[in-house]
Amino acid sequence: MKFLRFILFPIVPFYYVITWFRNVLFDKGWLASKSYDFPIICVGNLSTGGTGKTPMVEYLIRLLKDDVKLATLSRGYGRQSKGFQLGGANTNASILGDEPFQFYNSFSEDITVAVDANRQEGIANLLQLTNKPEVILLDDAFQHRKVKAGFNILLSTYDNRYTKDFVLPTGNLREPKSGAKRANLIIITKCPENLAEADKQKIITEIKPLANQQVFFSWISYSDNVYSENKTIALDQLGEDFKLVTGIANAKPLVSFLKLKNLKFEHLNFKDHHDFLSSEVEYLSKYKCIITTEKDYMRLKTEVSLQGKLFYLPIKMVIDNSSKFDTIIKTYALN
Known part of the structure; x- marks a missing residue:
């Protein structure tokens, strides 16, 4: 390269x-x-x-x-939908894109989350909402x-x-x-x-x-815990049998952080916004514990074979x- x-x-x-x-x-x-x-x-x-x-x-x-009244407007990179889309109860990462869906998943009660590749049209659509931002x-x-x-x-x-x-x-x-x-x-x-x-x-x-x-x-700032939909595990309780899976632009800071915690793990690194194939999900399902980023978690959390073993590590700026x-x-x- x-x-x-x-x-x-x-x-x-x-x-x-x-x-x-x-x-x-x-x-x-x-x-x-x-x-x-x-x-x-x-x-x-x-x-x-x-x-x-x-x-x-x-x-x-x-x-x-x-x-x-606050709204986010993103392009929705990697989504399978087209045009203007609003975050709602039936949306997911394939409709909004992983990062906007992360915003929706974390702040849906407080903000409006929208995507549109045409930002002018996206703003115009947001301003047509009853509860406009x-x-x-x-x-x-x-x-x-x-x-x-x-x-x-x-x-x-x-x-x-x-x-x-x-x-x-x-x-x-x-x-x-x-x-x-x-x-x-x-x-x-x-x-x-x-x-x-x-x-x-x-x-x-x-x-x-x-x-x-x-x-x-x-x-x-990294959290001291990893999370799933219904479970929390402290980092120092993870043990040595977990897989780190990342599909972000630069995973080096995360890898360095986990190594500084003296954690031992295998790292499977994909390109940014990676769309996981069924064969890749099947491979991951063989592991007892999978740690990923919150963005990657948005794409993987609906996979039935990963439920109960997939966790994300939150970060804050x-x-x-x-x-x-x-x-x-x-x-x-x-x-």
Whole structure:
């Protein structure tokens, strides 16, 4: 894969120019971008994935759900349905996609969860609801320039910051680094929990934020327990006979966390948003205990052969200087 990316390097300038010129057309108003008269917060990245968008959206849901009528709007990547779909009692990961279904599964009593590849149409449909939202969270929509969100949050991982990356196909960037200027907040995610202030300042200098931008740092907090629909097991009670199954962009932090707990396990790693085949489910059913991410759990929990042996490990995003971050978000969303 690395070799293929290397030999494709001559394509990089063409991809760069195309995506750069597209942004120029939107910036100049030559391509239409629709604005709205109510708060819309966009969460996204410049890279191809694995920056922590889902825990960031969940952080925002917890922050805002008690104060406003809130909705999430996602593309619904990997779903089998088409067009606009709302989370409801009969929906599942194949209808909403795994991440939106995770939002619905966790917060259905507090928010509206919707998916639509066309974000303008998705917003229009949400506004037709009897209980229409007062604030919309756009999930993974930083490059969806046809909607002009009032507030943009850009995520970039500590180990693979956009400032040190290239555009596709050699690098992981969906657009040039200059796209970061559209962000109101830049969050460096998946940091070491005790990142030194000197290291933070070094990264901020590297990013060179604009006068209207602020940089925050965050890390992932893992639960001490794994969960199924009706059972909870402490991590230190798992023993050595379990299979770790992941279908996410970057499983390394999770693997490292479990190894630091001195847990012994086999790891079966799939591509992001993997749609598990019946043969793969049959193989997994031979194990007594299967640990997976909450996102993967949304795709696997209906498999009868895995019930009673499938568990997920919840995570939360922790933001350094969270009181300042929370104030910024609430000032925008509630005023």
